[in-house]
Amino acid sequence: MIEPFILFGEQHIETLAYTFGIIILICLISNFISTSLQNIVTKIIGISLLGFEIIRPFLYIFVFEKPWETYLPLHMCAFSAFLIGIFLLSKSRNQMFFELPYYWGVGGATMALATPDLTLGWPDVEYFFFFYGHGQILLGVFFALTVLKYRPHLQNFKRMAVITIVLLIPIYAANFLIGGEANYWYLMDKPAGDSLAVFMPEAPYHILGIAPLALIVFFITYVPFLLWDKFKKA
Template sequence: MQASPAFVLFGGVHLLTLALIVVSALVLPLAVCRYAPAALRPVALALAALLLAQEAVDVALQLWRSGPSVQLLPLHLCTLAVFVTVWMLATGNQRAFELAYFWALAGTTQALATPDLRQGFPDPAFVFFFAGHGLVIVGVAYGALALGLRPYPMSMLRVGLTTLALAAVVFGVNLWLGTNFLYLMAKPAGASLLDWFGPWPWYWLGLVAVAMVSFLVLYAPYFIADWRAGRRHGRPRLPPGGTPPTGL
């Protein structure tokens, strides 16, 4: 049996895969809005179903290869982002979009850029890794560009507190099961952003700092758009409390 090719960070296949994800994330929602607006909801449901299907097949494949394992628990942030994105696409829920938006664009993009992956294309591990992570990015882009969902100022606080609470729970699970979900117990084996932040547990501080900066950067386009809209109309787009007009 021929061995799978090794994954090459920022090699040709990696860069081509990233480009395909970016193009899909932009073209799909814009094309549906322009050419098939009546299909907005069906396409959202189809994306949700596709995300669930790839996750189920990936888990089944891992079970077939290695058998049952605590490593299959859905406690990595990118796996949780899959289910939150499915929730958002299926329901249009604002809270789900907030989580998916910040988790995907601050976390899943990091996983795509520096994946904890040894196998290259066409190994199933490569295919399912990039399919799952890439579909999350496509789903979030669809929520923003096609479904009209967006974050608000309080979204950053809500997502930040939710993420910290999740990390506290997962840390306890890691201690109990000897796992490394959320990479709270050790850095990924391959090169990653965490390599810049020192040894365990000090790299946690770097993670928190990067998350805070990422949230601000990701909200900046909406802040600028709201500010420009307020100047054009002579009034703020959001009420003083910074919450959505619908009470979300």
């Protein structure tokens, strides 16, 4: 029998430890291998990111018979996976294809892993898909950061914020048109489970708290670089 998911229960803590441990190990080892091997690892991560995001909706909808309205790749983390996957596989890498997943991924995926929108624990397939999918987003971002030596820049933060806010309109429209329980980017209702959203007003006013909170979290992810730049100038 599959047990209910318990936030910060033993299983959750162990899964977080394994997830971040694997990310750190891969990034660490990849700094001590040849450039040709780095290129192979880069491609493997990129293919895994794109392949998983393309295949996952079909598995959910046609194999596990989940409602199609809620399993389309329209969440922010799915966008992050596609962008960082394309970034890793591209020869001429677009900086914003790194920076958008950096903010959306480090801010969004980390919060998702810390407060998963799950009701059942392992070995439920959704539990595995959730941690694998979000974990490899962070792997792609931190691989680009620590191995490929890309970094976000403050002048692009405003562009990221504008892109994020502008995308709220088509994502809200998609939720409205899809109907049912569609809740992409959590614009229609607060996420299920325990998270900071429980302190927000009820829908639809919850977005007035979630949107600025998201931008604050995104900026916090830039703070280490801000401090590093000030340290170098000192």
